[in-house]
Amino acid sequence: MDSKKDLRTITRKDIAIEAGVTETIVSYVINGNRYVKEEKRKKVEEAIARLNYRPNTMARALKGKKSNHILFIADDIKGEYFGKLISEIDTLAYTEDYFITLCADHQDEDFVNRIYSKFFDGIVIGSASFPLYNIQRLIDAHIPIVLLEIRDYSSITGVYGLINTGLYEGSRRVVRTLYERGKRKLLFLDRISSSGVWSNLDDWRLKGFTDQCSVYNLEPVIVSGCSSEDELSAKLFDLLSSGYVPDGIFGRNDQIALVGMQACQKMGYKVPQDIAVIGFDNTRLCRFSSPTLTSVEIEQKEVARCVMEMMMSLIDNSSSFEKRLEVYLDTKMVMRESV
Amino acid sequence: MDSKKDLRTITRKDIAIEAGVTETIVSYVINGNRYVKEEKRKKVEEAIARLNYRPNTMARALKGKKSNHILFIADDIKGEYFGKLISEIDTLAYTEDYFITLCADHQDEDFVNRIYSKFFDGIVIGSASFPLYNIQRLIDAHIPIVLLEIRDYSSITGVYGLINTGLYEGSRRVVRTLYERGKRKLLFLDRISSSGVWSNLDDWRLKGFTDQCSVYNLEPVIVSGCSSEDELSAKLFDLLSSGYVPDGIFGRNDQIALVGMQACQKMGYKVPQDIAVIGFDNTRLCRFSSPTLTSVEIEQKEVARCVMEMMMSLIDNSSSFEKRLEVYLDTKMVMRESV
DNA sequence: CTGAAAGCGCTTACAG
């Protein structure tokens, strides 16, 4: 039987026997926290390599070591944005020997108990709908938490990581861009949500939009509360028919911006001449629509890098921090034909 | 201190004390595998509810119970197709009290050792590039495995789950559809891969395409080996300039189909009049391109349901099966303007 | 320098 081919559970005991040492020695070699005679160390290392041994993660975690699992909570797993982000994080996590567990943001009260089971070394929260109250509980329980700042988290106290992905500034820049092109009647298209969660002013995209509109003394219109693309189209139809015709549309994400763009086009308006449209996330959609869609890009690679870096810091030296870790990232606007 | 608010680690011991019973009793109540006097059972159940107790998953798993974690290996985490699928699976998994860990298909030899650590109750493989050899090893080690049949897995033996998502039949239908519209010079656009993994005839989409072309005695062209969208565009440019102009294009997925469509349009060809285009996966992209893209849809909800159902069967009664579990799903073609 | 032993939080065979 070739041990390389046949998968069976190798335990520390197997290694001890194979290397002709005590089980204790094996542990110390693995953890590197005690001097072990060179000769023994070699034998153990060889045995580990030969038998393809990996210490049982669960047994280690039970003894207080890391589980090497990180939980990622997202409110829009389906979206291309999270797909890319998760993909980048996965790559980084893999080299750090971590696994990423992905979970939608379930709303029931039991959820937080379920994720707080000492199982995860840390939790990344990329969801606008996770209750602040529960985030605070997790932080208070000293679980390493990294927040993607989709909304305002300034009320959260304690030690945690905060990644400002530039949504607020990016949204302001959208308004600025539209304004500079002479657009004055701006329309914001909020998320489509079948679970009934829409943005409020805690949401950085919406807040950036309204704040910058205030700077210019504009009175923008916000379309919110839609639970499907068709509903959004219908609402726009009604709105434009009723006499209000915007000259600039900002969609909370590319998909929504494009639904808006198509609705306007169907009603005979030209993009960008009559109505300019800008999206968010710079997904693949932007390149295949016509006109192609101008969009704000979040630098996922950089976000992913920061997420992992912060998480590793919090996991490895959480006790050495006294306040939250913060990082501010920039977005960039990718100009295309829709503006 | 309100125990509902404060998150601390509650162990079986806490429950035993709270309920005034032995720790053993607590275990038996949780596992329901021994009669416990009604009165005691009640007390224990109340204590569990009051303290929000959840047995430590790792300790249970160490004793041979389930870890309630399933690993999902995908070769294209970024893609919208997997996003939707994962999202559906997550919903189902959550109600079954499972977590889904997501992992790209890493190519190093250590990968299989890493995932085989008794940590995962089962593994779903949705990747065309995971070596058959390693799949077989995992199955031989009696880990519940569910394969999404992206390629031909008929050589894999033993007990496992196989979900045929209808890629082969769907691809044949694409050819049939194009043929019925009078298209005879068909072009297949293979995946874009930066890691250098392209399709061979193990791949059901490609095989369906070529098989159906044979039925009609067509001599199709296949464009493969591109590592970026730009490279694919360039290749198409060269191909069409050199005199070969297809009248039907089948893209391995929507994105690739659209890259092909745009390249043709840039060269002055009309879609669908000169060249018809069909994609795969029916992603959001299809609805926003112009012309909108006809595409083959895989019923993700149904795939997700089958994945979880099979996985649960394999985990709970794996010993009672003697051969692989199979299910065949249908795709449907969503007709739009590109054909 | 190094081994035997306690213990992480559980499950369940074993012995009352």
Place this chain on the structure above:
DNA sequence: CTGAAAGCGCTTACAG
């Protein structure tokens, strides 16, 4: 019917 005890695979304080 039910409790004390062994043990899952580890880590590391404790005692040589």
